[in-house]
Amino acid sequence: MPDAGPIDCDVHPFVPSLKALHPYLDRFWRDTFIRRGLEELNSTSYPTVNPLTARADWREAGGKPPSTPARLAANVLDPMGTRLAICNCLYGVQLLYNEDMAIALTRALNDWIAREWLDADPRLRASIVVAPQNPHAAAEEIDRCAADPRFVQVLMLVSGEAPLGKRQHWPIFEAAQRNNLALGIHAGSAYRHPVTAVGWPTTFTEDYVNQAQAFQSGLTSLLAEGVFTKFPDLTVVLIESGVTWLPAHAQRLTKTWKGVRPDIPWVVQAPDEIMRARVRLTVQPFDGPPDARGLERILDHLGSDEILLFATDYPHWQFDGLEALPPGIPDGLRRKMMVDNPLRTYVRLKQTLGETVA
Amino acid sequence: MNVDVLNRSGVRPAASVRAAIADCDIHPRITGTKVLEPWLSRQWREHLETFGMTHRQPFEKGAAYPKSQPLASRRDAWPPGGAPGSDLGFMAHQHLDPNNVALGILNPLTPSGQGAMNPDLSAAVTHAVNEWQVAHWTSRDARLKASVVVPYEDGEASAREIELRAGDPNFAQVLLLTRTAEPLGQRRYWPIYEAAAAAGLPVGIHAFGFGGWAISAAGWPSHYIEEAVGHAQCCQSVLTSLVLEGVFERFPTLKIVLVEAGFAWAPPLAWRLDRNWARLKQEVPRAARKPSEYIRSQVWFTSQPMEEPEPRTNLLDTIEWMGWDRLLFATDYPHWDFDDPATALPLKLTEDQRAAIFRENARAVYGL
Numbered sequence: 001m002p003d004a005g006p007i008d009c010d011v012h013p014f015v016p017s018l019k020a021l022h023p024y025l026d027r028f029w030r031d032t033f034i035r036r037g038l039e040e041l042n043s044t045s046y047p048t049v050n051p052l053t054a055r056a057d058w059r060e061a062g063g064k065p066p067s068t069p070a071r072l073a074a075n076v077l078d079p080m081g082t083r084l085a086i087c088n089c090l091y092g093v094q095l096l097y098n099e100d101m102a103i104a105l106t107r108a109l110n111d112w113i114a115r116e117w118l119d120a121d122p123r124l125r126a127s128i129v130v131a132p133q134n135p136h137a138a139a140e141e142i143d144r145c146a147a148d149p150r151f152v153q154v155l156m157l158v159s160g161e162a163p164l165g166k167r168q169h170w171p172i173f174e175a176a177q178r179n180n181l182a183l184g185i186h187a188g189s190a191y192r193h194p195v196t197a198v199g200w201p202t203t204f205t206e207d208y209v210n211q212a213q214a215f216q217s218g219l220t221s222l223l224a225e226g227v228f229t230k231f232p233d234l235t236v237v238l239i240e241s242g243v244t245w246l247p248a249h250a251q252r253l254t255k256t257w258k259g260v261r262p263d264i265p266w267v268v269q270a271p272d273e274i275m276r277a278r279v280r281l282t283v284q285p286f287d288g289p290p291d292a293r294g295l296e297r298i299l300d301h302l303g304s305d306e307i308l309l310f311a312t313d314y315p316h317w318q319f320d321g322l323e324a325l326p327p328g329i330p331d332g333l334r335r336k337m338m339v340d341n342p343l344r345t346y347v348r349l350k351q352t353l354g355e356t357v358a
Numbered sequence: 359m360n361v362d363v364l365n366r367s368g369v370r371p372a373a374s375v376r377a378a379i380a381d382c383d384i385h386p387r388i389t390g391t392k393v394l395e396p397w398l399s400r401q402w403r404e405h406l407e408t409f410g411m412t413h414r415q416p417f418e419k420g421a422a423y424p425k426s427q428p429l430a431s432r433r434d435a436w437p438p439g440g441a442p443g444s445d446l447g448f449m450a451h452q453h454l455d456p457n458n459v460a461l462g463i464l465n466p467l468t469p470s471g472q473g474a475m476n477p478d479l480s481a482a483v484t485h486a487v488n489e490w491q492v493a494h495w496t497s498r499d500a501r502l503k504a505s506v507v508v509p510y511e512d513g514e515a516s517a518r519e520i521e522l523r524a525g526d527p528n529f530a531q532v533l534l535l536t537r538t539a540e541p542l543g544q545r546r547y548w549p550i551y552e553a554a555a556a557a558g559l560p561v562g563i564h565a566f567g568f569g570g571w572a573i574s575a576a577g578w579p580s581h582y583i584e585e586a587v588g589h590a591q592c593c594q595s596v597l598t599s600l601v602l603e604g605v606f607e608r609f610p611t612l613k614i615v616l617v618e619a620g621f622a623w624a625p626p627l628a629w630r631l632d633r634n635w636a637r638l639k640q641e642v643p644r645a646a647r648k649p650s651e652y653i654r655s656q657v658w659f660t661s662q663p664m665e666e667p668e669p670r671t672n673l674l675d676t677i678e679w680m681g682w683d684r685l686l687f688a689t690d691y692p693h694w695d696f697d698d699p700a701t702a703l704p705l706k707l708t709e710d711q712r713a714a715i716f717r718e719n720a721r722a723v724y725g726l
Contacts, residue, residue: 051637051638052634052637052638158575159575159576160576161576162576162578163574163580163584164576189575189576192576193571193572193575193577194571195575196571196575196598196599197537197569197572197574197591197595198536198537198540198541198569198571198592198595198599199538199539199540200540201541201598201599201602202544203602204638204641206541206599206642208634208638209602209630209631209634210575210594210595210598212594212630213591213594214574214575214591216591217576217584217588218574218576220574220588221574221580224579224580225580225581242630244625244626244629244630245627245630247622247672248620248622248626248665248676249587249623251622251666252587252622252623252665253583253587254666256583256586256587256663257583259426260582260583260586262426263426264583285633287630288629289625289629290632294675294679297672298626298675301667301672301675303668
């Protein structure tokens with residue numbers, strides 16, 4: 001597949017309003033939302049007006065984030081020659097306290113994604129959004145959606161009710177593994193806890209910067225609880241996590257593990273080795289140093305050319321123009337990030353590409 | 359590093375052939391609030407006897423996450439009949455003398471009164487701890503300098519304690535802990551920074567504390583290792599708050615020393631801050647300059663627990679990104695994850711670089 005376009009591992013279909021999901025809800029829930037006046041469930045993690053939530057030139061007339069596959073195609077897929085793009089829908093289903101409501105909305109959301117996005121553009125693939133408030137129902141939803149091979153990943157937020165690796169979440173991981181789905185962890189919080197470990201911040205900027213720390217803790221939790229040991233075929237993808245924090249975190253985790261291994265006896269391989277083998281990161285935002293030499297060095301610190309996945313994070317404002325990657329990425333690595341690494345990470349991609357992928 | 363018996367004395371070169379070092383994180387142990395009684399009023403002595411001192415954590419005594427060792431200490435750091443860090447003579451014999459520590463910064467931890475639930479008790483106990491540090495440590499060994507422990511959840515009371523110590527050569531810095539009730543950049547803590555800057559004292563912010571919040575943004579993890587590693591994330595959040603709330607802009611002479619949280623995370627955090635500040639600075643006007651500029655000029659980092667990359671020379675990139683004048687050597691004596699000055703920085707350094715990290719940077723920050 002030498003001339004194939006890039007595989008974009010993070011684009012966001014924006015739900016224009018809860019009304020868009022009405023056709024996919026059963027009558028009870030549709031009536032409930034109408035009766036109770038519920039019109040939208042956008043998260044505080046991405047306020048719709050915030051400049052980061054949607055790049056200015058990608059917003060719809062009137063200022064809303066772009067909400068159709070046609071706009072996605074016109075804004076990035078066509079001009080970038082994108083071969084495939086993975087839709088990660090961010091909608092507040094994980095934030096709800098009523099788990100029945102969350103389950104109903106999750107089903108509607110996944111059906112909406114399949115009908116309104118995947119059916120509309122053959123380049124699109126998607127993540128199965130799950131409500132971890134009820135892990136068993138989440139696992140059922142994974143099994144239900146996985147019948148459609150265009151779903152290639154399970155999507156969770158980095159900060160939910162409990163640390164990611166906790167055993168209560170394991171039915172989700174088990175369902176992901178048995179369906180050959182990657183486990184995607186996306187920035188964002190259900191706000192059960194402050195987004196910092198030292199209390200609530202005062203600005204969006206602070207909230208957003210702290211997502212990187214949330215990912216560090218989330219990765220620690222997945223590792224410490226034994227998720228990588230228990231689910232040997234599960235690949236974890238950190239999405240919109242920032243990238244450059246990874247080496248320092250892996251080093252600290254590895255050093256501490258050497259000191260206190262009996263605390264987590266099921267972890268028998270060094271954490272940095274586990275991460276290189278099992279964790280992938282999308283490259284927007286990259287959070288790199290300002291100079292070419294620095295970029296070269298931090299790429300070297302990452303210790304692998306197989307862990308980075310090309311992504312635009314569309315329509316979030318991470319870059320201007322059409323060059324989504326930080327300048328100075330070597331050609332060989334670019335190709336791996338854009339094609340080889342996504343195909344290895346998302347094993348179901350090949351199923352739908354059939355013979356065209358060697 | 360985690361072995362039961364560690365007899366280091368046999369392998370140690372004589373102190374006379376080792377260059378003098380500064381150790382920016384030594385923990386003198388307060389063996390109980392009883393030892394503070396000479397400096398507590400009758401009201402607070404009776405209060406402690408009747409009600410004790412509680413923190414925002416589950417257990418009356420001991421840590422929320424049981425440590426990996428008794429008192430999180432080196433097995434060989436227990437003086438006869440006492441607790442690690444409680445005996446100056448033993449500490450001098452085991453650490454200060456053989457490692458040729460010319461300057462040691464004392465950071466007393468629990469029960470220092472910091473983060474105690476009762477704010478008035480916190481003020482009384484921290485005051486007593488400062489007197490105790492002078493009486494038991496700095497007045498008996500000129501190599502040691504105390505930290506002004508303050509009841510940090512009460513900014514005004516903290517400022518009063520700092521003013522009391524201003525100009526006192528026994529004290530080298532003000533001490534806060536990272537895990538507070540709100541992120542440390544927020545305005546309730548500004549009287550601390552104002553008083554510290556006025557007194558010319560750096561503010562050391564040490565990992566740990568009792569803010570009552572989970573140590574991850576997704577809640578309470580299960581294991582000690584998650585808490586131990588999590589302190590690096592806490593410290594990143596603290597630094598983010600200090601920058602974005604405008605503390606450095608408001609107090610341009612303030613020096614912040616981040617203690618026992620590692621440092622390799624600092625350059626990537628600065629890149630992330632710069633990148634988002636460039637896009638969103640309208641929201642954070644109190645951070646008038648690029649975040650990395652504040653960090654490069656007003657923030658220092660103690661070295662322990664030092665990240666250990668493979669290959670180890672990658673650490674040179676990290677120090678280059680931080681600046682060679684930013685890193686302060688620390689051992690964390692007597693804790694189990696002690697970094698030995700003889701082996702902790704296995705890099706080929708120039709004489710100047712080695713001197714900077716092991717001694718001169720500390721002298722410059724602390725003005726000693």
